[in-house]
Amino acid sequence: MGSSGRWIIWTLCACFAARQKTALRIIMRESSLEVVRGDSVLLPCSFFTFSDFSSLNVIWTLAPFSSPKTPVQVIVFDHGQVIKNPSLIGRVHFTGLPFSADIILNDTQVSDGGIYRCMVNNPPDTADPDVGELLLSVLEPPSLPVCEWDGAIDMGGSVRLSCSVEEGVPPPKIRWKKVTPEEISLPINMEVQCHQRVSCLSGELSGSVQIVNVSSQTSGLYRCSATNVLGTENCYVNLAIYNNEAAPDSPSGLLPGVLITLVMSLVLLALLVLVLWLHRTGQDGRGTRGDRKSEEEECYNEIRYTPSLMKRSFV
Known part of the structure; x- marks a missing residue:
């Protein structure tokens, strides 16, 4: 018997054993997946049932990493109708109904990461709905620090x-x-x-x-x-680490320079005033001595030009 024949027999045995144990069974072909933000990802969910699909019910939920205790519905298939989470309309779709509960998620966002649960119920199967779990991580490169x-x-x-x-x-x-x-x-x-x-x-x-x-x-x-x-x-x-004494534009370095410049300016101003004062004093002194000499010369000339008067007084 060929390998294909053995595979068929094994599948039939597995189905028979599954039916003996429960009426409905889910197999998650992946336990965790990674996707880069913006890409698409297929979330697989296979199930086995012996009933027709007239009452098939499939519910996908997400417990996001940001709030794992508050799961939200992603997409639902109930009696032939598909209901999607309003925030995911245009991004989530079933791909294999009614033979599988696989969904595809497009344009993935970081907020899509979390634990996805696939729940399937197919009356008249009497067993409770089976649940499969899948961890999805949406990867994102670092932003500019x-x-x-x-x-x-x-x-x-x-x-x-x-x-x-x-x-x-x-x-x-x-x-x-x-x-x-x-x-x-x-x-x-x-x-x-x-x-x-x-x-x-x-x-x-x-x-x-x-x-x-x-x-x-x-x-x-x-x-x-x-x-x-x-x-x-x-x-x-x-x-750029600076020395305190040579730090550019440092107030502690500018103040001594300003003070030195101010002191030197005051000293130069004082010297200039002193020189001007001495110069003026010198000119005033020479002017006074000149006036006195002129007066003396005038007096001398007056005495010099009065001999006749002196002569007549002694005659």
């Missing part, structure tokens, strides 16, 4: 580098690395020893690095990478 920094960039200060990612399934792993002038890894993991003077913190979709006692060697370009199975996105922070 946002890099920020805060703290003191003066020598000896403390700087915190933070990186956050809004989207990504599975949750992206975040890594910090100094890329220039030398390459230094800064793993965001409390169990991994970080580079000297660096302590690390971590979060599911965010990560930060605390750098203490910064020096000129801390200056450089830092990169945050968010990575999952679908790819990597990066953002960058450029740190």
